[in-house]
Amino acid sequence: MFKTKQVYDCLELVMDPELDQSLLELDFIEDVEINENVVHVIFRLPTYWCSPNFAYIMGEDIRDEILGLKWPKHVQVTLHDHSESEKVSKGVTEGYSFEEMFPDKTDGSGLDELRSIFKRKAFYARQERLLQYLLKKGHSKDLILAITLDSLKSIDDRKLEYLYLNYLDIRKDFKLSQEENSFLITDHTGKSIEKEEFDQHLLHARRSRLTMDFNGHYCQGLLQTRYTNFAY
Known part of the structure; x- marks a missing residue:
């Protein structure tokens, strides 16, 4: 229970970049699974076609906030029910940049x-x-x-x-x-x-x-x- 609370406290700090509201407040967090030192977060967005760059920012922030805790060895982030679910989930979980996963959707400046x-x-x-x-x-x-x-x-x-x-x-x-x-x-x-x-x-x-x-x-x-x- 303590680990679960820590993870949810982290998720409270992750904002939708366009709305400046917590993903928890927006009900974007679908589920959290913890297996010893591995955390799996499943999140969702309002539509199937929400911009993948917004989704990637949220996914990276989920991963980075949780990795800021001392005990997680690995964070798996899954974007559920989205047109780019596979790419976003794989890229964020495995540490690829947005440009590496979506070279056709960036001018090379990344998400900064x-x-x-x-x-x-x-x-x-x-x-x-x-x-x-x-x-x-x-x-x-x-x-x-x-x-x-x-x-x-x-x-x-x-x-x-x-x-x-x-x-x-x-x-x-x-x-x-x-x-x-x-x-x-x-x-x-x-x-x-x-x-x-x-x-x-x-x-x-x-x-x-x-x-x-x-x-x-x-x-x-x-x-x-x-x-x-x-x-x-």
Whole structure:
């Protein structure tokens, strides 16, 4: 049971790159099997034709998160019921790159650029949720832009604490300053936002968040429609 919990804790950290939601939350994890030091994860996607590069990113992240534990010797990842199930499953499990498995679907740059694009969108979506909550609570633009990383440490507001910590977590992916006196609200490069730029910045962030929210609801609807009343 302890190993199973560890694996599911790892899977909680694996995100759909387009939606910035956990695969567990999205119900993409179909099954987990553990045989001593070998872990087998079976995952599924909303449609048979979901882009193989998205599937590959998720598969690699599943594998790498679990291999981060001390005890697994091998992680087998299986993509179930997909047009490219065999290639994705084999490639991820055996450690092949996306380019090696799908040479006709890449320009040679691999998946790094795609990962970066979606990570930036996730950054702004998380930031927008935090900004909207602060505005709703009556904080002025000037006050929001003056907030430093240590300003919200002692928070007696669970929702604000969640939004704050969720945003701080993704800031680390961009290697932004962790100094306590650093401004909380910046762009993804760490550049501070001027007051006259605030509205346009918020609009840009809002577009990222709305796109992710819409796609998330759409994918969950497709998944429910596809698998409701089907047994495995």
